[in-house]
Amino acid sequence: ALAAPAVTSSLPDIVWRLQSSFPASLETIHGSAEAMARTIAALTGGRFRIEIETPGHLAPGAETLDAVRNGAIQAHQTCSYYYMDLDPAFAIGTALPFGMNARMQDAWITDGGGQHLLDTFYANYDLVSFVVGNTGAQMGGWFRREIRSLPEIAGMKMRIAGVGGTVLARLGVEPQQIAPEGIYAALADGTIDAAEWGGPYEDEKFGFYKVAPYYYYPGWWEGGPSVHLLVNRPAFEALPELYKVALRTAAGQASHEMLARYDVRNNTAIRSLIDKGVQLRPFPTDLLEATYKASFELYAELAAEHPRFKAIYEPWKLFRDQIYQSFRVAEFSFESFGFAQQAKGL
Amino acid sequence: ALAAPAVTSSLPDIVWRLQSSFPASLETIHGSAEAMARTIAALTGGRFRIEIETPGHLAPGAETLDAVRNGAIQAHQTCSYYYMDLDPAFAIGTALPFGMNARMQDAWITDGGGQHLLDTFYANYDLVSFVVGNTGAQMGGWFRREIRSLPEIAGMKMRIAGVGGTVLARLGVEPQQIAPEGIYAALADGTIDAAEWGGPYEDEKFGFYKVAPYYYYPGWWEGGPSVHLLVNRPAFEALPELYKVALRTAAGQASHEMLARYDVRNNTAIRSLIDKGVQLRPFPTDLLEATYKASFELYAELAAEHPRFKAIYEPWKLFRDQIYQSFRVAEFSFESFGFAQQAKGL
Structure with missing residues (x-):
């Protein structure tokens, strides 16, 4: 006979507090944390509960990592590169410009040695990490005017976060750090000339197309950014084994589902944006070539200055170069041929 | 205080028997079923156990689906297209030639309406289905001699399973059905001229490179084949809710991890094969163009004859065409540029 499931009182009640870096309006990413928490509760008879909060609710945005480190809260759903000012090595776990696509990034972290490298680094901050999603290759952002060649970006003010902003600064752009809720107004009133957030789905929600008609691609600084769950290490280690397995398994499922939902x-959304008159534009080749060169020059400098960056970057770069080569064989030739035929209406 | 986890006696002991279509030597795919079973056991205090068996152990290979339908066993890890002779609609859940890559396939099934379409179809067989992995784009197989243009394949005997074989038959190939353990010998003694199995990792294990030096790409018939768990519906519905959640969550994790391991x-492996002198060759363009055309002609015929195929194929085709277009924007331009730069040594 099949009885209702129940867990005994020998399983402790544990409540974690998790702050997301993403507002609840971005339900694809914030909602993924909520779905993961529901799964973990279902797997533990409701005994291990994770309360999901929006940015700033439990700790000011920039102080969230500290709140996890000191145990004030237990977990943080984020892109680790938001903390690159602390150490540039935080950037690698999310994405480096001209790095890997979502699938390569998953391969590197899950089975290519990346998880060990990241957790060795995070141990310095008393953190453990779990990949809990990926957005896929992002777009290059919204421009108020058309950019036809590299020199035209000099002096532009662009809202862009992370390493991509550092690279563009070397080519004359003035990167601006603006929190999500302020981007639209700054773009609308001309305080900035351009802004990037993510992919078509979220960008359409923000309404950027109303004030900046040129939508560039690709987002070469985020070809496959991973979303991470950063967890206070002692809190994780104190979990009963069942709760650890529930967390790991739910994280794997979240990774699988977030990317599917974004795709x-x-x-x-991209169809809807085109219907609204958005002008899709590829970045000029001279801009891509210059930013590619500037990116790897930057990494070489960072590796020379920051041993923790170097320890992750060098094996990451080798893996990236090799998997680029292997993906060019079956994956890329399959896509190239099929895309071309389909574009011809075949 | 944190006590050891335990589940009460109100959780029933349930043992399922699962037969895989894949031998234990293919540990990437067979091992994924074993890992999933371990996770499910860990999540249920060892009360829900799934025993994983190799092909033929519980039922003869071709009769495994019947064994699940009639409840003799509860689950089957397989590529559903092995059962396309029963109904061609079984092919779509795995892959159709010139269909989707792994990520598009995941998107379609997980969030694009595919799961509902597949389960509506599987209900005719008293089955429910879970995606539990993907191999990524496969290679085009091993050829004893070089193929420089379409006419050269006429009269060739090639070991190839599924819809790809049906397409090639229309262009003069004689497709051969040979179980994995017999392929090497048939290729070695010239009984067949060519053979495909999967990607470089598994193909290298089989040793095909020793007897057929030309290794073609891409495997246009399997650009991103899903691996499924097919489950007896009454057995699934009788599970306690906790066990259902454990199964679903572990399936999501397995999907995430299998692809990473293959990649x-x-x-x-592809590096190792090249070191061994394997000659990599892209399929000739005229062969790809002819097989592309023959594939979609075949699908139109199947849709006209088989209502269940049509019910899945038409929304699948619309999704495929649209996601091809959207992937060409950010994803494909990111890869194209990066791959080209890296190939130049930059």
């Missing part, structure tokens, strides 16, 4: 929603 | 191992 489906971006597919619909 | 890492294929990356190493």
Whole structure:
């Protein structure tokens, strides 16, 4: 006979507090943390509960990592590169410009040695990490005017976060750090000339197309950014084994589902944006070549200055170069041929 | 205080028997079922156990689906297209030639309406389905001699399974059905001229490179084949809710991890094969164009004859065409540029 499931009182009640870096309006990413928490509760008879909060609710945005480190809260759903000012090595776990696509990034972290490298680094901050999603390759952002060649970006003010901003600064752009809720107004009133956030689905929600009609691609600084769960290490280690397995398994499922949801929603949104008159533009080749060169020059400098960056970057770069080569064989030739045929209406 | 986890006696002991279509020597795919079973056991205090068996152990290979339908066993890890002779609609859940890559396939099934379409179809067989992995784009197989243009394949005997074989038959190839353990000998003694199995990692294990030096790409018939768990519906519905959640969550994790493992191992294996003197060759363009055309002609015929195929194929085709277009923007331009730069040594 099949009885209702129940867990005994020997399983402790544990409540974690998790702050997301993403507002609840971005339900694809914030909602993924909520779904993961529901799964973990279901797997533990409701005994291990994770309360999901929005940015600033439990700790000011920039102080969230500290709150996890000191145990004030237990977990943080974030892109680790938001903390690159602390150490540039924080950038690698999310994405480096001209780095890997979502699938390569997953391969590197899950089975290519990346998880060990990241956790060795995070141990310095008393953190453990779990990949809990990826957005896929992002777009290059919204420009108020058309950019036809590299020199035209000199002096532009662009809202862009992370390493991509550092690279663009070397080519004359003035990168601006603006929190999500302020981007639209700054772009609308001309305080900035351009802004990037993510992919078509989220960008359409922000309404950027209303004030900056040129939508560039690709987002070469985020070809496949991972979303991470950063967890206070002592809190994780104190969990009963069942709760650890529940967390790991739910994280794997979240990774699988977040990317699928982004892909489906971006597919619909890009069609909707084109219907609204958005002008899609590829970045000029001279801009891509210059930013590619500047990116790897930057990494070489960072590796020379920051041993922790170097320890992750060097094996990351080798893996990236090799998997680029292997993906060019079956994956890329399959896509190239099929895309070309489909574009011909075949 | 944190006590050891335990589940009460109100959780029933349930043992399922699962037969895999894949031998234990293919540990990337067979091992994924074993890992999933370990996770499910860990999540249920060892009360829900799934025993994983190799092909033929519980039922003869071709009769495994019947054994699940009639409840003799509860689950089957397989590529559903092995059952396309029963109904061609079984092919779509795995892959159709010139269909989707792994990520598009995941997007379609997980969030693009595919799961509902597949389960509506599987309900005719008293089955429910879970995606539990993907191999990524496969290679085009091993050829004893070089193929420089379409006419050269006429009269060739090639070991190839599924819809790809049906397409090639229309162009003069004689497709051969040979179980994995017999392929090497048939290729070695010239009984067949060519053979495909999967990607570099598994193909290297089989040793095909010793007897057929030309290794073609891409495997246009399997650009991103999903691996499924097919489950007896009454057995699934009788599970306690906790066990259902454990199964779903572990399936999501397995999907995430299998692809990563294939990508890492294929990356190493293709390098190893090249070191061994394997000659990599892209399929001739006229062959790809003819097989592309023949594939979609075949699908139109199947849709006209088989209502269940049509019910899945038409929304699948629309999704495929649209996501091809959206992936060409950020994803494909990111890869194209990066791959080209890296190939130049930059």
